[in-house]
Amino acid sequence: MVTGTRLEAEVRRLAGSVPDPELPVLTLEELGVLRDVRMQGPDKVTVHLTPTYTGCPAIETMSADIERVLHEHGVPEVSVVTVLAPAWSTDDISDEGRRKLAEFGIAPPRPHRGPDGPVPVTLSVRCPHCGSTDTELLSRFSSTACKALRRCVDCREPFDHFKEL
């Protein structure tokens, strides 16, 4: 089943390349919400997708976008299933995703402490505009459920922070 595996990998690459509808600089693969892509036969694909937040309204657009992209690439039957477990965490965002977020003006989430890993020093949130680490929290909630609103004490610009979940 070498062919099947290669096809599956290709379909996964296509599904993973779909941009996030609310943060179009990130792909679904980089956001870490694509859980599984499986061929259920030559013409049928099942995609497992997990929401960032339980109420995230973008999940419906993500599903529709995945279906559209796979249809366009010749997969006739696409079924996107939403899964909750294991719960998504901001640690699932790839390094490349974090880099892109910062470039886009959104401070990336700080890593959580691993179950057995070393205790990380408390990292301050860096201003994505001027790079200062002297920033303050304005509100735990911002333009979307996944962000907090902060302000840079040095350059005085407010900015979004992808808060840790």
Place this chain on the structure above:
Amino acid sequence: MTAALALGDDALVLSHRLGEWAGHAPVLEEEVALANIALDLLGQARTLLSLAGDEDELAFLREERSFRNVQLVEQPNGDFAHTIARQLFFSVYQHLLYERLAAGTGEFTDLAAKAVKEVAYHRDHAEQWVLRLGDGTAESHERMRRGLDALWRYTGELFEPVEGVDIDWRALEGDWLSAVTSVVGRATLALPTGPRAGAWTAGAGRQGLHTEPFGRMLAEMQHLHRSHPGASW
């Protein structure tokens, strides 16, 4: 079924109440915060109600007596301190409850494991505001005190065991009391001393008995769906 309705209705009804703040919050940041908390709760409600049946039918076509939410979440918003008191009582309860559900192996485990991380932010939001209002000006202190007083009588019902939720409800109540006591104390306030359930209200929401404002809330929430069946946008 009963448990999914109870937990789902709690989340749905509180979500709607918080949504009523849109356009009315004291500052823009709180407008956004309350709407985001409402959105998290709505997502939890959709998942829970879907375990019990069709989410839209359950939300929009049930009569008042068929809802199983606690009476706390249906109470009107009042002023901002009143809403924060309701948020404190409910988010601490929901956080402690979901922590227990997430550690179990029942039908709510997956949802609870996900939602508990969201609810931790709701709880932090409520606690920070209780501290700020209680330990703020004489006016904010007095308003926070009034909010806690007014809602205290609805908190006993939170710990009436829900059929199908296999946890130690007395331990949950103990943890809730000590958490709430600690926050309120740090806010230079004291917990109300009155009874935690009215004579006729004790445990009534879970049995479908609701307070007067709930009917009006449902009328507004269900109006569009009932007036235009099957409409979509």
